Amino acid sequence: MHPRPSSIACAGLLVLPMLLAGCSARHGADQGNAQVAQRAAGPARQLAYEHEVDIDTAPERVATTQAAGLRACRDATAAACTLLASSIEGEPNAAATLKFRARPDVIPKLVAAMGQHAELARQATRAEDLSAPIVDAARQVAMLDDYRTRLEALRTRAGNDIEALIKVNHELAEVQANYEAAAGKRALLAQRVETEILDVSIRSERHRSFWTPIGRALREFGGHLAEGISTAITGLAYLIPWLLLMSVLGWGGRRLWRRRRGGKISAG
Template sequence: MACARRQKRKGGKSTAFHRWQLARPPGIRSIVAALGKQATVTNQSTSAEDLAQPIADAGKKLAMLRDYRARLEALRERAGSDVDALIKVNRELAQVQSELESSAGEQAYLLQRVQTELLTVSIGSQEHQAFWKPVSQALAEFGDNLSRGIATAITATAFLLPWGVLLLALLWLGRKLRLRPRWPWRRNGNS
């Protein structure tokens, strides 16, 4: 099983390639050795999962199911002509056989995981930019940036226009209220 993902940051500054591959341990060693010849290995780590107990449990379950199946087959031989007993024993045998196959598959999967390793390879490169590279990039993106700036200004105007009208109305109302005389006797200069 292999999976690959390519990643590129804006402006072409950095490119990274990741690959996950399942292989047998000798395959892992040969891949790491080949990569070490082509570039510098900067980090290498190993992790492991202990599967001894799940494998032992699966083995015990398989042995128990095989023993139970053998007893059911012996019971089926003794049932003879009792149809009702034969039906019950055969139904139980089918159930046990299904569990036996499921457990055998689980144990095979666990054994395959023990014999298989997961390799994660991350390869990255850093490009060095020339002095004029950012300037030429900005010039190339000028039209796009200009259209985005105009669109942002239009959107801001659409949001601010109703608030501006409301603010002007409040200022006008406040000015009208302030210019109106409050006390009639102060208008004539009398206190």
């Protein structure tokens, strides 16, 4: 006598937690073996690099320097360089910023392209070790993939049992959502390791002439004077009510003092 499909499906549903626990235990054993092998071979570090570059140039060449960086990134393939942010400010405070994500071999080309029109003032590099997050993400993806395969097998065995199919499909939907999230996280971590960030700041501090700040101050004199007058008028508007209040209080206090003094004289 063969078991009914509903009995098989219900039995399959009862082992769902056992499947997950068994999957976790198996991957825990795999992780232990992997850790032993890693200790023997030495840790492979996954580093994500970020570079900061400050470039100084003449005020009239800030836009040219920024354009050179944009052109160098555009000349590379889309997979090799991506522009993440860009801004520029005109005179009197000429400045620009750029932010790229590029392959390690493209980063020096970007800096060299902008260095043709300017002077490299400062360069800094920092790294973040993503070895542990990458291993955790890969382990989670593998565990969810295995669990999803087992759930699909249970769905096949469920046959025409609608209730069992609903439960399995619901569990499959949750596992699929978690799998896609974990896979996306793993892909993002891999991208951070395979590519690097370059933050560029273009200034014109060293190349400004002696008269540049003076000329700027003269040009802004009218505006500063207007702001000073407006501030004084605003302060006066706040001060007038207090002056009136102090005058009334002073007048009342003086009258009260005179009245008390007159009373003392009459009593004497």
